[in-house]
Amino acid sequence: MELLTRDFWYDLPEELIAQTPAEPRDSSRLMVYSRAEDKVTHAHFYDLPDFLKSGDLLVINNTKVIPARIFAHMDGRETTFEILLLRRLDYCRWECIMRPARKARKGSVLRVSDELTATVEDAGEYGVRTVKFDFDGVFEDILDRVGNMPLPPYIHEKLEDKTRYNTVYSKTEGSAAAPTAGLHFTPELMERVREKGADFAEVLLHIGLGTFRPVKAEKVTEHEMHSEHFELSPSAAEKINAAKREGRRVIAVGTTAVRVLESAAGADGTVQPCTGETKIFIYPPYKFKCVDALITNFHLPESTLIMLVSALVGREKTLELYNTAVKERYRFFSFGDSCFFM
Numbered sequence: 074m075e076l077l078t079r080d081f082w083y084d085l086p087e088e089l090i091a092q093t094p095a096e097p098r099d100s101s102r103l104m105v106y107s108r109a110e111d112k113v114t115h116a117h118f119y120d121l122p123d124f125l126k127s128g129d130l131l132v133i134n135n136t137k138v139i140p141a142r143i144f145a146h147m148d149g150r151e152t153t154f155e156i157l158l159l160r161r162l163d164y165c166r167w168e169c170i171m172r173p174a175r176k177a178r179k180g181s182v183l184r185v186s187d188e189l190t191a192t193v194e195d196a197g198e199y200g201v202r203t204v205k206f207d208f209d210g211v212f213e214d215i216l217d218r219v220g221n222m223p224l225p226p227y228i229h230e231k232l233e234d235k236t237r238y239n240t241v242y243s244k245t246e247g248s249a250a251a252p253t254a255g256l257h258f259t260p261e262l263m264e265r266v267r268e269k270g271a272d273f274a275e276v277l278l279h280i281g282l283g284t285f286r287p288v289k290a291e292k293v294t295e296h297e298m299h300s301e302h303f304e305l306s307p308s309a310a311e312k313i314n315a316a317k318r319e320g321r322r323v324i325a326v327g328t329t330a331v332r333v334l335e336s337a338a339g340a341d342g343t344v345q346p347c348t349g350e351t352k353i354f355i356y357p358p359y360k361f362k363c364v365d366a367l368i369t370n371f372h373l374p375e376s377t378l379i380m381l382v383s384a385l386v387g388r389e390k391t392l393e394l395y396n397t398a399v400k401e402r403y404r405f406f407s408f409g410d411s412c413f414f415m
Contacts, residue, residue: 076293076357080388082374083395091404092230094237099262102403102410106394108386113394115401118257118411121368127270128321130312131368134252134329135275137243139213140220140235145183145191152176154183156191156204157223158216159249159281160302165206166194168281174200186219199286213246223249225407247279247302253407254327254369274312277304278329278351288375293356298377300350303333307346314343317363324366324415328378331355331364338363356380357388366415371398371405386414 095101099119106113116123141158154177160168171177171193181193188208195203208215222238232238240255242263263273279302290296313334316323325331336351337344342363354377367385372378383391394412403410 076388077291078288078293078296078375079291080293081376081379081383081392083392083399085374085399085405089399089402089405089409090227091406091408091410092228093232094256094408095404095410097259098237098241098257099259101257103257104394104398104401104403104410104412106386106412106414108414113397119262121262121413122265122269122271124413124415125266125269125271125324126322128316128319129269129271129324130274130316130321131266131271131324131326132274132276132309132313132330132334133240133242133255133258133326134278134333135240135242135244136248136252136277136279136329137246138222138239138248138251138280139246140216140222141249142221142223143185143189143216143219145185147181147183156183156185157249158220159201160279161247162203165208165212167204167206169202169204170200171202171204172200174202177202186215189215189219225250227406228408242273242275244275245277245279248281250280251407252278252280252327252329254330254411256408257411258326272312274309275306276309276330276333278302278333280329288377288380293380296354296377298352298354300352301329301332302349303336303351304348305333305337305344305346310337310344310346313363317342322365322415323363324368325364326368328367328369328372328381331367331381334363335361355384357384359384361385366413368411368413370407370409370411371395371403373406382414 101118103116103118143156145154155172157170158167183191190207192205238251281301288296336353
């Protein structure tokens, strides 16, 4: 039977959508589901080491979110344009989402500030625009002054501390959204994970348009994923392959880490060092090649992310677990609670 997008729907009360991050980071709740035992345990994220084994390898995405949301005006017009930077194409050109897109036509010139202007060079679907920025100085420094953190539209509270929309291990700037499964880690918790005998491997995936584009197709197979840049270093590949070879668990921290691992893995589960673009779309009955377990947040209904979780856990079981989380009053989405599917 062909899967439909509506097959991944669940009812979520609006008050369960987290508006602010947990404080401290690791105080968020953690739902642990053992597939082997078909058992659910309710804990907190600081309890994570209790559910790990010596030898486990946690794969984390070290991308860093930039203040990618900026606002601009056309001279002589009152309209305010929102520009969301998605992907850098070269020194001064970016792929962006613009709103209102219909007024941002090819050739339009918008003023962000006295030190930054933007010219629309190409117009695509879903509000996507190619924009050339003109500026004097260092673009990143200007962006720090004029940009805002690109929080998802369902978060209405102002984020007082910009660092809370980045992981404590973020390094390489370029994402338009955070790899939110990693927001729960603190340096102290990471050290406790190492004390348990587990280790970390770092990969990179810059999160872009795919995160913001809803699944509009009725049939799951008709949805087209947008490409995202990823990197898997030789040292990370060596760690991952050693774990697979020795029968140790490879635990993806977040769906972005899953996308990197499964994009780079061969049929035998080993990965090759690589840099490139991935459009991988994971949904049932996908068979995982490298990933053994997953730490992730609770995702939007009918999203590609809940489809990915369903490929690992099973669609009916995923919806059952999500409904349990609703009954238990877990917090959902980017600043919400976490789950460990092992």
